[in-house]
Structures are given as structure tokens and as C-alpha cells.
Amino acid sequence: MPDAPAHPLLDVLLAHGARAERMTASRVLPARTAEHADWPAWADTTVVQGYRRLGVERPWAHQALAADLLHRGRHTALATSTGSGKSLAFWLPALSAVRESSAAATLDPGNIASARTRPTTLYLSPTKALAADQLNALDRVLDAAGTRDVRVATCDGDTSREERSWVQDHADVVLTNPDFLHYALLPNHRRWSRLLKGLRYVVVDEGHAYRGVFGAHVSHVLRRLARLAERYGAERPTVVVASATSAEPAVSAARLIGVRPEDVTAVARDTSPSGRRTVVLWQPPEIASWRPPAEDAEGGTPSSMRRADPGEPDPWALPGDGVAGAGDTEVEPVAAEVPPEHPRRSATAEAADLLADLAAAGARSLAFTRSRRGAESVAQQARDHLRHAPDAAGRIAAYRGGYLPEERRELERALRTGDLLGLATTNALELGVDISGLDAVLIAGWPGTRMSLWQQAGRAGRAGADGLVAFVAREDPLDTYLVTHPEAVFDAPLEATVFDPANPHVLAPHLCAAAQEAPLRTEDLALFGDPAHVRGVLDVLVARGALRRRTSGWYWTHHQAATGLTDLRGAGGTPVRVVEHGTGRMLGTVDASSADGQVHDGAVYVHQGTTYVVNHLDLTDHTAVVQRRKLDYGTWSRSVMSVAIEGWDDDGAPGPETDATGHDLLTRQWGPVAWGLGPVEVTSQVVSFQRRRLPDMQVLGTEQLELPEHTLGTVAVWWSVPEWVLRASDITPEQTPGALHAAEHAAIGLLPLLATCDRWDLGGVSTELHPDTGEATVFVYDAYPGGAGFAERAYHLGATWLRATRDAIAACPCSDGCPACVQSPKCGSYNAPLDKDAAVRFLDAVLSHEPEPAADGAADAPGVTRPAA
Known part of the structure; x- marks a missing residue:
């Protein structure tokens, strides 16, 4: 344990030494003195x-x-x-x-x-x-x-x-x-x-x-x-x-x-003044006992359902709180829940304690959480802890997406002026809204990237004042690794801001939009990238009838707006309005993609500490009607998920057709290992919810729901391995889910090096027996409707991709897997099960069947099967 920095508020977090063992590491970022310059002569x-x-x-x-x-x-x-x-x-x-x-x-x-x-x-x-x-x-x-x-x-x-x-x-x-x-x-x-x-x-x-x-x-x-x-x-x-x-x-x-x-x-050289910033890594304590949730009505936890960790965000919630992105949504078989050997207190409960103590000390603080539910929970628990100090309790609030704009502006004003001492927030306050003068920032759970971590941490100690930052780990292998390996937090470089404007799936609709705005001329092509590449995309658009070619350029000739061909954020639908029964007052909104799981019939909806029950969710009218009630329980939804390969015949073989999006289904063989690229449907459905008493999380009952399935039509790359190959590689049936899951995580993490994408643009599924392939299969898919070209890139660079994945796992010095190899910051299954060693054996087995390059230099490896024209 390093020497504790002499920040005056650190002693508050440590409770005068009573919580000292929870701080696993600390570092003081030095103060910076200001460097001034004269006003430019041209300035008004x-x-x-x-x-x-x-x-x-x-x-x-x-x-x-x-x-x-x-x-x-x-x-x-x-x-x-x-x-x-x-x-x-x-x-x-x-x-x-x-x-x-x-x-x-x-x-x-x-x-x-x-x-x-x-x-x-x-x-x-x-x-x-x-x-x-x-x-x-x-x-x-x-x-x-x-x-x-x-x-x-x-x-x-x-x-x-x-x-x-x-x-x-x-x-x-x-x-x-x-x-x-x-x-x-x-x-x-x-x-x-x-x-x-x-x-x-x-x-x-x-x-x-x-x-x-x-x-x-x-x-x-x-x-x-x-x-x-x-x-x-x-x-x-x-x-x-x-x-x-x-x-x-x-x-x-x-x-x-x-x-x-x-x-x-x-x-990039910052010359603004900055006080010392003390950053501490914090691990909540072990708890004396833990009782798993009661089994469901079928007598066990279905293998296709995920565990919802008591007191933590719904694992099905996407990272970023309403920001478009891909959930790393694996659905490998999961055994019935087993109590952890040394369970720890949840990060939200720990952050609530720390926020309350900071408020009681008069400090102005932010507590970042990973979900809207977490923000409401931290704020309410902090208020509960301060019941003995009602003045301080009344100065704690939550802030998240879905609030009405005027409510958010008022919360921002109250935090700036000091009317609020503590604000529990999602990453909605991560960006540059000007809130200065904060004393401390708490970060409950890894926010996904180092960029986000330091962006959130930057809220503490602004305007030259000293600041305190505490990263509070969730009970998750990734978070645990980070708080016990401080160099992975303090010394690792920032992630690159990765995107690919040349991606034809992105470029094509913008060329159509540009042509509608004004006909595209040859001299315009260089503006959108390499002229030869842009012309190739235009040729495809002309062939498909999207554009018309004339001697003077390319023209959009359709009646509908070309801008409707693309969705910048992939938000996916109209937000659902949350309306109070009787008054008609709109409380806020919920993203369409998460409405089924958050405001289904019977769900508990929390708004600034006030609880409501959803009377009815009308997906046609995009409205959830709620009624105010005082409750001692919360609700947790449960979902199932599946992936189906489009164009796959009933006999388990690839069919000859393409799907409606025009994506071909391609396959190739590496001996017994089958590779595939093509359209898939990723289907998810909220099927039930549990009522759990607060705060002990005892299950009070489970109710089934009848909600529609949601399907993402996209493009995936996959590889399938027969059971005998796994057994020959010394991978037992018990190790198979962890081997596939670990390989999937690492493959998703490595693909951005080859496909010029971001990890959040990808999703993954791994299963030891997929109904279409009939074998153990790993899928990696583009997390955007219709695909975005990343899976296609992975398919054509399959050997290079998997070899880099295998080497990254094997070269990592950790013993059981860490964020540098097989743990994912966005895993919906809390990075379990993972088997690092078995993943290396699994990838070795796949790569051992890689064929020799084609003698004629053809682009496709031997064994490629193309659909009939």
C-alpha cells in the first residue's frame, strides 16, 4: 500500500482509517502552474x-x-x-x-x-x-x-x-x-x-x-x-x-x-493551472454472507439467460447510457448461479456511502455510474445515509438521460452554484458541460475506456483547485484486475479514436445524400476519399439504381430523402415517453432499445428518488403510463438472445440465396473448421422480470412478459469447430464455454487493428452447439443494421486475425486472463466463464488447419464456396 497522499478529503473516504484496506493504490498527479500570453493583436x-x-x-x-x-x-x-x-x-x-x-x-x-x-x-x-x-x-x-x-x-x-x-x-x-x-x-x-x-x-x-x-x-x-x-x-x-x-x-x-x-x-501542451489531483483505486469489502436469487419457475436458471448481479446494473443494458453502440452479448451456456467464494459489496452501494460522507463534509462531488438505474440508486442511498442531516440529504440528486431538458438544466445550475453537494450521474455529464469547482469525483465501475476514465476524472479539481478521484471497482474480473494492477490504469496510453470514412457501407448513403443536395461531379470525388475507391462505390450505387450517371455527374432521382438511408447514431427508434397517470405529466423518456427492459408492465421506474409502477407500456404509441407508489422493492428484467444465419438450409448447409439486403453468404473450409460470412439475425426478447426486496435483494416473485422480439439484421463472420477437434486439443466439455468466450473477447479486441473500427462497433456470440452449424461456433458481428463492413474484413483476413488473437492471449503475462487479453469492458456476462489457457489451445487447433495459400494467387483461400448466381 503506497503512502496516502495528504489530500484533505482522502481521510473522509478512508473514514479516518476504518476503510483504509479498501484503497488498493493511489497516485498524486502533480499541480501545474499557469503560463499566460498576451491577447493577440487582431482580437477585437x-x-x-x-x-x-x-x-x-x-x-x-x-x-x-x-x-x-x-x-x-x-x-x-x-x-x-x-x-x-x-x-x-x-x-x-x-x-x-x-x-x-x-x-x-x-x-x-x-x-x-x-x-x-x-x-x-x-x-x-x-x-x-x-x-x-x-x-x-x-x-x-x-x-x-x-x-x-x-x-x-x-x-x-x-x-x-x-x-x-x-x-x-x-x-x-x-x-x-x-x-x-x-x-x-x-x-x-x-x-x-x-x-x-x-x-x-x-x-x-x-x-x-x-x-x-x-x-x-x-x-x-x-x-x-x-x-x-x-x-x-x-x-x-x-x-x-x-x-x-x-x-x-x-x-x-x-x-x-x-x-x-x-x-x-x-x-496539446496544456498551460492552464491545475491543482494536485489525487487518484485512488478502491475495492469494496467482502461481505459476510450472500444468498443467491431464488430459482425461477422452471426450477433453474435457463442457459440462455444472464445473471443480474444484486445491486448492479442490468447486464443487458448497453454501455454509454443511451449512446449508440454494440453490446458484447455472448449467449454461451451458463450454469446455474453459484455463490462467489468471497463476494464483495456492490460498487453502487459503496459509491453511495462515499458520496454521502463527502456531502456531510461539505464537499461538492460527482458520482459516475454505468446505468440510469445506478444513478438513481446511488442518489437515493446517499440521501438515506444522510437522514440524520436533512440539510445535506436535500442537496443530493440524480442526473441521467431521459430527464426533461429543463430539469437537467436546473440540476446543472444547482451543481454550479453549490445548491447541490452531490450528484449521481451517468456519462451524460462526461462531456464538456461547464461544471467547475468540484472537490471530488467517484467512478463506480470501469467506464469502458481510459479516455472516459480521465474525462470523468477531469471534473475534479477544476479551476486550479486540488481534486480527489476514486475509481470504485465492481465485482467483476476486469475491475478487480484494474484495481490490483494500477499500472494498467495510470501508465497505459489512451486508446486511439478509430473510424474509417472509406467504409463503403458508410460512404454509400452519404454519396446519395450529397448527390441529392447537388449533383456529384468528378472533381468532388476526392473530397470523400480516394477518387478510385469513391468511383467504385458510385458504380455499385448506379448498378443498384440508387443513383443515375449522366455525362455531367451523378444524380439522385428518387422522391424520398436520401438522408433516410442512414442513421448516424444507430439509435433505433422513437424514444418512449414516461407519463404520470392521472396528471398526464411527462416525467422523461427512455430509449426505444431499452424500453422493454426498463418500463415494461409492472416495472418500477425511479425518478429523483420517487418510485412509480408502470401500469402499461404502449409500444405503438411509444408511451409508458406510470403511477406513483411507495415501494420497498425493485424490478429486474430478464432476456433471451439468439443468432440465426440467414440463407442456411434446414439440412445444416449454406443455401444458394442472398438475403434481402444483398449480402452474399460465403463459406470456406479449413479442413474440419468451417468459416462463414453472411447475413445474420441477432434476436433479443425480454421474457420475464423479478421483484426483489430492497435492500436485501430477496426475490419476491417472478412474472412472465409477452413482449415482441427485437431483431438486428446485420452481417457476421463466424468459425465452427467439430467436437472431436476440441477434444483432441485437450478441451473438456466443462472448459468449452470458457474457451470459446475468451477467444471471442480477444478476437473482438484485436479486430479494430485490422478493420479500422471501434470495439463498440462490434458484437459477439459464442456457443458450444449452434443450431445452424451444429458445432461449437464463435460469431463476431457488425452492431449496425445491414452491416458496416467490419465482419467482411475479418473474414478475408481470418488467419492474420486469429493468429494475432492467439499471440496476444499467449503473450500476456497474467495467469488467468485480464483486460489486456480476454476480459472485455462491455461483457454482459460479467466476464464469466473465461478460460485463458483453453482459449489458446482452441485457437491453436483452428489455426493448425489453415490451408496453404492458393498457388494462383487468388484472393480466396482454397475451399471457398460461393453462392450460385
Whole structure:
């Protein structure tokens, strides 16, 4: 145990030594002194005066450097820490440009050209909340400057028609999100011609959020924006990509905006002041006894159902709390639940204790949780712990997606002003909403990436003050490994922001959208990537009738909007409104993808500590009617999941047809090992729920549900192995599920190195006897409707992929498996079962049957079977 840093609040967490054994490691990140610079000579004096009145006497050096780069028209990647004032760096040149134009028009009112070229700025953030926060910050600067000749407004899907019309005609700075740009602004570009003609700056905030397929989509949205701005006579706008946590920021920014890396300058040296930040790793204590949940009505836990850990989030919930992504959803057979040998207290219960103690000490804190349920639970338990101090208990709240916008804004205001001492939140507060002056941050459960960890940790100790961060481990092999191997947290590099704009499954619909906005010309192709590759995708679109080729270019000739061909976030449906019975008051919303599991009939819905029971879920009307009731129990839903291969004959052989999406079913043989690539249906269904008494989690009853199945039609790669191959490799029937599961995790983790995707763009399933193949099978699929090209890449690089997977597992120095090899940060089965050694033997067996390369150099390995034409 390292020496405890002398942070005044650490003693509160340690309970004056009573909880000292729970801290497994700590590290003090040193303070940083500020480096100031002079205001740039070109900066508008009125805008500078506004910043000075807000307390910014001189900018920090990185702010001045980035602002000057932007003023000179240089694309910039601004990658400094949370709370380092990145917004000043891009607002200073943007506001100064508008003020300069306004002054020129005032001094020379007859100069029509100056009025027509009034510069505009477009600000893009991944969330509406962040755009609203930036609007408030801009208003404060302009109010302090005493000028209102800069017209600033937000515009998104919630903006009324009248407000949108004013923005189109008058706004100098428009704050929005990529979704509005894709669905509304670009398709209606003629109405936005004033903004596009004067477009000087594009601000892409929280750039690290644009990864995977979402990042690839946004990269093409930005290319379409640049193309239209040029058509309206604007020079290509200068782009700044701001991110608090990013690996290779210039490379990522260049790929996002469609320029060469050498055309982007990275500003990564942070010159803002920062106090010491003490980061501790925390493992909840073992508990004296544990009673597993009662068996279900069938007398056991079905092998296709997952364990819901008492007091922890539903394992079926996707990571990111409403952010589109893939769940790592394995469905290998699982034995009936067995009590762990040394069970530990849940991370949510532990975080609630720590949050209450910090609030009692007067500290302002955030507690990040992995789910909406977890946020409500931590807040309520912390309030319960503070019943003896009602003043402090009344200053604890929850914050999550699904709250109404006005409620979220009020919570943000209360935290800023100190009216709230503690806020339990999902990752909805991970992004750059300006909340400073916090003393401590608790992180209950690994957030999935080191980028997210340090983004959340950056909320502590802002504005130069010292801060305290505690990562509280869940009872999960991954979390346990991290808190006992601090180097994996403190010393490992950040993950790369990975996405592939060349992915034809992403590129194709954006080419259609671009062609509808304005016919595509040959000179436009380079904007979307390698011209030869883009032309190849266009040829396919023409062959399929999506576009028409004319001598003057490519045209969209259909009546429907081309933007409907793609969903940027893969959100998958209309959110369900939660409405109170009797009053009709809307309490909030639940994502369509998780509504079945959260607001089914009989479910308990918690909103800021008040409990409701769902009377009825109407999926047609997208409404859940709830009634307020005081309860002593919660509900946990249970689901089943399956994967079916499309085009597979009843006799267990690949059929000759392709599916409706046009994806071929390909197979090849490596001796006894069968490989496949093709369309699959991933089906999930909520089938029942349990009522569990709180806080002891005793099962009070189980009820069956009749809810529809949800099917994701996508593309998967898979390999199947006969039982005799497993036994010959010394893999017993008991070891098989763990071997397949571990190999699947590692394969998903390695594929981004070959397919230029993000781990969250993939899903996986492993089963020792799949009904279609009749053998032990591992599936890895694209977690997007229709596929995204990743599985196809894996299929054609199968040997390289599995060899890298096998070597990564074997080379890892751990004994039983760790996050560096077979544990997954998003495993719905809590990383169990996993058998590292058996996984190596399993992959050795598969690779031992790899055929020799084809003598004629054909692209396909011997044994490839193609469907009939």
C-alpha cells in the first residue's frame, strides 16, 4: 500500500482509517502552474474586454496559440485537459471576425459586399446539452462585453419553425449537432445559403466522441458541409476539433474533416493551472454472507439467460447510457448461479456511502455510474445515509438521460452554484458541460475506456483547485484486475479514436445524400476519399439504381430523402415517453432499445428518488403510463438472445440465396473448421422480470412478459469447430464455454487493428452447439443494421486475425486472463466463464488447419464456396 497522499478529503473516504484496506493504490498527479500570453493583436477589443470582466485578464498560452492558428486559417486539433478553457480559443477568433465585419459595415454602410460576406460560425457538439451550455457561456461573454451585434442561437430538432427561420436569416453563430446538420440543414441548404456563404469557422467539440461508425458518418457530414459551403462561394472553412482526451489528435482530426494530417496543427501542451489531483483505486469489502436469487419457475436458471448481479446494473443494458453502440452479448451456456467464494459489496452501494460522507463534509462531488438505474440508486442511498442531516440529504440528486431538458438544466445550475453537494450521474455529464469547482469525483465501475476514465476524472479539481478521484471497482474480473494492477490504469496510453470514412457501407448513403443536395461531379470525388475507391462505390450505387450517371455527374432521382438511408447514431427508434397517470405529466423518456427492459408492465421506474409502477407500456404509441407508489422493492428484467444465419438450409448447409439486403453468404473450409460470412439475425426478447426486496435483494416473485422480439439484421463472420477437434486439443466439455468466450473477447479486441473500427462497433456470440452449424461456433458481428463492413474484413483476413488473437492471449503475462487479453469492458456476462489457457489451445487447433495459400494467387483461400448466381 503506497503512502496516502495528504489530500484533505482522502481521510473522509478512508473514514479516518476504518476503510483504509479498501484503497488498493493511489497516485498524486502533480499541480501545474499557469503560463499566460498576451491577447493577440487582431482580437477585437470589445470581446477582450468582455473576457476581462469575467476574470480572464490574460489568456493561457495554449488558448492564444490555438486562437492565432485559427485566425490564420489553420485547421487545429486542440487537445488539452478538461477545464482548460478550450472554448475561449475558438470563440475569440469567431467573435472577433463578426465584430470586424460589423464594424466595416458600420463605417462604410454603402459597401454591399461586406454585408453579404458577414462571417458565420457553425458549432457542433455530440449532445444538445453541451450546445445549450456553450450558448450560456457565449451570452455571458457578450453581456460582459456590452455588445449585442453578434447574433448567437442554438438550432436543433427541438427548435420551433419561427425560431429556425430567424436563425436562418440572422444568426452569426449557430450551435447545433451533427444530426441536425445531416437531416435538416444540408438537405435544405438553399434556405441556409446565408450561413453557408459566410462560413468562416466550424467548431467540432468533444472530438473523441466521434469514433467508430458514428465517427465515420460525421466525417462525411463534415465533407458534405464543406462541399456546399464552397458551392455558395465560401472558402473552405477553418475547422477546430476540440477534445480533452485524444491519442494522435492531429491524425484523428484530419481524418474527421477530410484533410491531410500535415494540414492540421495539434495544440496539446496544456498551460492552464491545475491543482494536485489525487487518484485512488478502491475495492469494496467482502461481505459476510450472500444468498443467491431464488430459482425461477422452471426450477433453474435457463442457459440462455444472464445473471443480474444484486445491486448492479442490468447486464443487458448497453454501455454509454443511451449512446449508440454494440453490446458484447455472448449467449454461451451458463450454469446455474453459484455463490462467489468471497463476494464483495456492490460498487453502487459503496459509491453511495462515499458520496454521502463527502456531502456531510461539505464537499461538492460527482458520482459516475454505468446505468440510469445506478444513478438513481446511488442518489437515493446517499440521501438515506444522510437522514440524520436533512440539510445535506436535500442537496443530493440524480442526473441521467431521459430527464426533461429543463430539469437537467436546473440540476446543472444547482451543481454550479453549490445548491447541490452531490450528484449521481451517468456519462451524460462526461462531456464538456461547464461544471467547475468540484472537490471530488467517484467512478463506480470501469467506464469502458481510459479516455472516459480521465474525462470523468477531469471534473475534479477544476479551476486550479486540488481534486480527489476514486475509481470504485465492481465485482467483476476486469475491475478487480484494474484495481490490483494500477499500472494498467495510470501508465497505459489512451486508446486511439478509430473510424474509417472509406467504409463503403458508410460512404454509400452519404454519396446519395450529397448527390441529392447537388449533383456529384468528378472533381468532388476526392473530397470523400480516394477518387478510385469513391468511383467504385458510385458504380455499385448506379448498378443498384440508387443513383443515375449522366455525362455531367451523378444524380439522385428518387422522391424520398436520401438522408433516410442512414442513421448516424444507430439509435433505433422513437424514444418512449414516461407519463404520470392521472396528471398526464411527462416525467422523461427512455430509449426505444431499452424500453422493454426498463418500463415494461409492472416495472418500477425511479425518478429523483420517487418510485412509480408502470401500469402499461404502449409500444405503438411509444408511451409508458406510470403511477406513483411507495415501494420497498425493485424490478429486474430478464432476456433471451439468439443468432440465426440467414440463407442456411434446414439440412445444416449454406443455401444458394442472398438475403434481402444483398449480402452474399460465403463459406470456406479449413479442413474440419468451417468459416462463414453472411447475413445474420441477432434476436433479443425480454421474457420475464423479478421483484426483489430492497435492500436485501430477496426475490419476491417472478412474472412472465409477452413482449415482441427485437431483431438486428446485420452481417457476421463466424468459425465452427467439430467436437472431436476440441477434444483432441485437450478441451473438456466443462472448459468449452470458457474457451470459446475468451477467444471471442480477444478476437473482438484485436479486430479494430485490422478493420479500422471501434470495439463498440462490434458484437459477439459464442456457443458450444449452434443450431445452424451444429458445432461449437464463435460469431463476431457488425452492431449496425445491414452491416458496416467490419465482419467482411475479418473474414478475408481470418488467419492474420486469429493468429494475432492467439499471440496476444499467449503473450500476456497474467495467469488467468485480464483486460489486456480476454476480459472485455462491455461483457454482459460479467466476464464469466473465461478460460485463458483453453482459449489458446482452441485457437491453436483452428489455426493448425489453415490451408496453404492458393498457388494462383487468388484472393480466396482454397475451399471457398460461393453462392450460385
